[in-house]
Structure formats: structure tokens, C-alpha cells
Amino acid sequence: MKITTKIAALFAIFAPLAPAHASEEEGSGAITVAGSAAIATDYRFRGVSQSDKRMAVQGGLTLAHDSGVYVGIWASNLAGWGTFGGSNMELDLIGGYRTRLSDKATIDIGFTWYMYPGGADNTDFAEPYVKVSGVAGPATVTAGVAYAPRQYALANVSNAPDSRGQKQDNIYLWTDGTLPIAGTPLTAKAHLGYSDGNPGLGPNGTSLAPTGTYWDWSLGMDATWRNLTLNLSYVDTDIAKSDAALLQPNFSKGQDGHGSIAGSAVVASLTAAF
Numbered sequence: 001m002k003i004t005t006k007i008a009a010l011f012a013i014f015a016p017l018a019p020a021h022a023s024e025e026e027g028s029g030a031i032t033v034a035g036s037a038a039i040a041t042d043y044r045f046r047g048v049s050q051s052d053k054r055m056a057v058q059g060g061l062t063l064a065h066d067s068g069v070y071v072g073i074w075a076s077n078l079a080g081w082g083t084f085g086g087s088n089m090e091l092d093l094i095g096g097y098r099t100r101l102s103d104k105a106t107i108d109i110g111f112t113w114y115m116y117p118g119g120a121d122n123t124d125f126a127e128p129y130v131k132v133s134g135v136a137g138p139a140t141v142t143a144g145v146a147y148a149p150r151q152y153a154l155a156n157v158s159n160a161p162d163s164r165g166q167k168q169d170n171i172y173l174w175t176d177g178t179l180p181i182a183g184t185p186l187t188a189k190a191h192l193g194y195s196d197g198n199p200g201l202g203p204n205g206t207s208l209a210p211t212g213t214y215w216d217w218s219l220g221m222d223a224t225w226r227n228l229t230l231n232l233s234y235v236d237t238d239i240a241k242s243d244a245a246l247l248q249p250n251f252s253k254g255q256d257g258h259g260s261i262a263g264s265a266v267v268a269s270l271t272a273a274f
Helices: 003-017 241-245
Strands: 031-040 056-065 069-077 089-102 105-115 125-136 139-151 168-180 186-196 213-225 228-237 265-273
Antiparallel strands (some): 125 139, 228 265
């Protein structure tokens, strides 16, 4: 399916949930457009490098309606393990609905459509998610679950590479926390995630959960000035060297069969919001 068709489908799904037009009282503020552009020393997705431990350029755009409905698009360059059958780009289509549960809590229900333009067939997959955020004093805590139903792109074909029709699912549980440091432009951040899915190489030589089940985490700090945010984070997983060895050479930098792309690393990024 062409990218333009998928984008149109995404808007078609969520457009009926929003009012046909804004009222006079709402004016032009009914729809909010927000975007960002970033450069990072590595693209880590759930603790695993998707850019072969190299620089990544990323950007996104979100349209949000006052009703809570939103649609967005996000993209990053890829290399090595993250290429999903030859693509050098990840393109995500995102849609959902966000609303308040109380003065201090919100719920966000949506899905992400992961696309890999130019890659092999059957690379794209969809992943619905639900996340709840709450505020406690200056801190914000978010807990979420993302479940990708059974799809061929997530299958385990390590032992049967010619077996078409296989499908497998994947679940990801995570929690995030942020704490602004009073009187400074700094915000402390923490993340913990758990993956459960395909325990081996998928149809495109990769896997959403490389060793079947694993944990990932990060600790970092944001420094914000105007519309710029500099982040420095320590990222790691509990994927052992012995487990990574079963995925070689795919699971190494340069796919040379040495080391792991899920080991500890300090990742820096600079993001401009607009």
C-alpha cells in the first residue's frame, strides 16, 4: 500500500471523532499543530540501537484537536539492525485520543503504524497503545502498555526462513517519570520498559523483542532553553552477551558479529520544537 494511501486511511479513521468544524468561540484554536526536529548520537528503540550506534536525524509533526483527537507522523534514519529488510528510514503514522480522567490524570488511547519505506515486503506493523499519566507535585509519572497483535512482520522465522504465513504478537509495558528541578532549566527523566515477543530473528533479520523477553531502562536529564532541549541519557538493557550471540551477526555494530547493539551507552540529543 502506498504511503499516501496509509496517511489518508489514518485521517479517515479519526476524522469522524472530531467536530466537522470549530465554533466561533473556539476560533482557529480548535486545532493545534506542533512539531520537532532532532539530532541524536544514536537512535535507541526500547534500548536497542536502530541506527547502528551512529547519528540519527529525526522529526515529527502532530495535529491535535480540542476534542482530544490527534494524528501525527514521525521519522528517523536507520542502519544495521534497524533497517527491516533494507529500508534506511522508519516512518511512523500515529493516531489517538487523549482526555482527562481528573485534574491530575489523563488517559491516551491510540496506535502507531510502523512503516519501512523501500524495505522488503511485509515489514510494516501496527501497535495499539494505552497510557495513563498522573501529576504528583512537580513530578509526572506515565504508565503504558503497547500491544502489537499477531502479524507477519513480528514472526519468528529463525528456524524456517521460507515459512510464509507465520505471525506473532508483541507486548511492551513501560513507565516514565519526569521531575523538573526548581529554579533551573533542568528536568530529570527516568524510563523502565519490558518487552515480550518473538525470541529470535524475524522475517527481515530483526525482532521487536530480540531475545523474547527483556528489560530496558534509561536515566537522563533535559536542559531547555527557549525551544531547544538538550538531553543526555544513560541507556541499557538486561540482554546478556550470550543471548546477543545467538542473534549475530545481525545484532552487532556494522553487523560484523562482534559486540551487541543493546549494551549500555550514553546518548545525547538536541531537539528543536516548533
